[in-house]
Amino acid sequence: xxxxxxxxxxTLAASDLVFNLARRLVPDRADAEDLVQETYxxxxxxxxxxxxxxxxxxxxxxxxxxxxxxxxxRAATRLEVTIDTLADHPDGTDVAAEAIQRVQRAQVERALxxxxxxxxxxxxxxxxxxxxxxxxARMLGHPRGTVLAWVHRGRKALARAVREQEGDRRxx
Amino acid sequence: MSHDPQRTAAAYLGGELGxxxxxxxxxxxxxxxxxxxxVQAARRGRALAESVREVAPHHLRDRVRASVELAPTxxxxxxxxxxxxAAAVTVAAVLAVGFLVADRRPAQPAAIxxxxxxxxxxxxxxxxxxxxxxxxxxxxxxxxxxxxxxLGGLPVVAHTYxxxxxxRVVLLQADRSFPTAVGAHHPAGSDTWISEVEGVVLFxxxxxxxxxxxxxxxxxxxxxxxxxxxx
Numbered sequence: 001x002x003x004x005x006x007x008x009x010x011t012l013a014a015s016d017l018v019f020n021l022a023r024r025l026v027p028d029r030a031d032a033e034d035l036v037q038e039t040y041x042x043x044x045x046x047x048x049x050x051x052x053x054x055x056x057x058x059x060x061x062x063x064x065x066x067x068x069x070x071x072x073x074r075a076a077t078r079l080e081v082t083i084d085t086l087a088d089h090p091d092g093t094d095v096a097a098e099a100i101q102r103v104q105r106a107q108v109e110r111a112l113x114x115x116x117x118x119x120x121x122x123x124x125x126x127x128x129x130x131x132x133x134x135x136x137a138r139m140l141g142h143p144r145g146t147v148l149a150w151v152h153r154g155r156k157a158l159a160r161a162v163r164e165q166e167g168d169r170r171x172x
Numbered sequence: 173m174s175h176d177p178q179r180t181a182a183a184y185l186g187g188e189l190g191x192x193x194x195x196x197x198x199x200x201x202x203x204x205x206x207x208x209x210x211v212q213a214a215r216r217g218r219a220l221a222e223s224v225r226e227v228a229p230h231h232l233r234d235r236v237r238a239s240v241e242l243a244p245t246x247x248x249x250x251x252x253x254x255x256x257x258a259a260a261v262t263v264a265a266v267l268a269v270g271f272l273v274a275d276r277r278p279a280q281p282a283a284i285x286x287x288x289x290x291x292x293x294x295x296x297x298x299x300x301x302x303x304x305x306x307x308x309x310x311x312x313x314x315x316x317x318x319x320x321x322x323l324g325g326l327p328v329v330a331h332t333y334x335x336x337x338x339x340r341v342v343l344l345q346a347d348r349s350f351p352t353a354v355g356a357h358h359p360a361g362s363d364t365w366i367s368e369v370e371g372v373v374l375f376x377x378x379x380x381x382x383x384x385x386x387x388x389x390x391x392x393x394x395x396x397x398x399x400x401x402x403x
Contacts, residue, residue, distance in 0.1 A: 040236045
């Protein structure tokens with residue numbers, strides 16, 4: 001097995017995790033895919049330079065976080081979030097239930113992007129990434145109690161925002 | 173312990189409470205509206221967040237795989253310790269003097285310099301009839317045009333591709349090998365090389381035919397090379 005194969009075997013299983021994190025670091029789907037690729041290339045460089053990690057998932061997530069934040073700093077503008085989940089099936093073949101599900105999904109995405117960055121990342125890492133509070137605390141460089149508070153506020157804000165959006169939808 | 177619904181609910185849902193604390197809090201939840209409300213709202217938020225979890229698309233996994241297999245490795249041997257530091261300083265000083273007395277950019281072989289200039293000109297260098305491209309579509313890259321030209325005396329056929337974002341990748345094919353760019357990197361166990369010259373990325377392979385893939389986005393260049401089966 002070549003070194004590249006060994007690396008891919010060890011890391012590709014975490015591609016869903018990296019993709020979900022990238023999707024919450026950059027709003028555009030194509031940019032998120034670029035970020036995933038950049039994350040893997042950076043990880044591969046480190047791997048071949050003799051710095052393989054003890055655990056792959058937090059290692060990849062940390063690389064992705066750093067690269068994503070660098071990108072955001074470079075962009076230095078608040079990007080308008082487009083919810084592309086609504087445009088997944090332009091052929092109109094989906095059934096009503098699927099359409100409702102996609103509307104709900106778009107609501108959640110919108111609500112996630114409305115959160116302050118630290119809350120959005122903490123919620124993403126814990127609820128989408130499955131990391132513990134201690135792991136997220138190490139990745140974000142803040143105390144565990146602070147991370148727990150961010151996640152808690154983020155989750156509540158998410159629930160509130162989606163409830164309000166649903167209320168608006170019913171009224172209109 | 174003071175009554176802090178937010179803090180306790182956050183610790184409870186985060187799995188941070190010990191067994192006895194957890195049992196005590198769960199008993200408390202039955203009687204305390206505030207704490208129950210905190211837990212319920214956060215549980216709903218967590219479920220909502222989990223509902224948008226996505227699976228990475230197949231094409232992205234393929235792209236990652238291709239770029240890793242073609243990318244240079246990060247294997248380096250840096251000097252260590254004081255002796256190494258002294259050696260590094262000496263090398264840096266020599267390089268600095270070299271930069272002061274010479275052009276910063278190494279002279280590239282004529283064909284490589286022309287390929288970079290041709291790419292930068294936006295395809296103005298390619299004209300005349302050319303055969304069909306080896307593939308009309310390379311993932312998101314769609315074939316746009318083909319033409320002929322010469323690069324430093326080397327006759328080539330150029331096929332231009334573009335993705336929906338407007339990024340161009342040009343495939344140059346010749347009857348004989350392209351010269352190697354100065355500073356090119358040769359991935360381990362491969363006859364190919366990759367280089368970056370003045371912000372333009374070049375990937376070269378001799379098989380199945382002498383080919384040079386040129387673009388500004390490294391990922392797209394590597395993707396095109398993979399899809400074309402180069403190397």
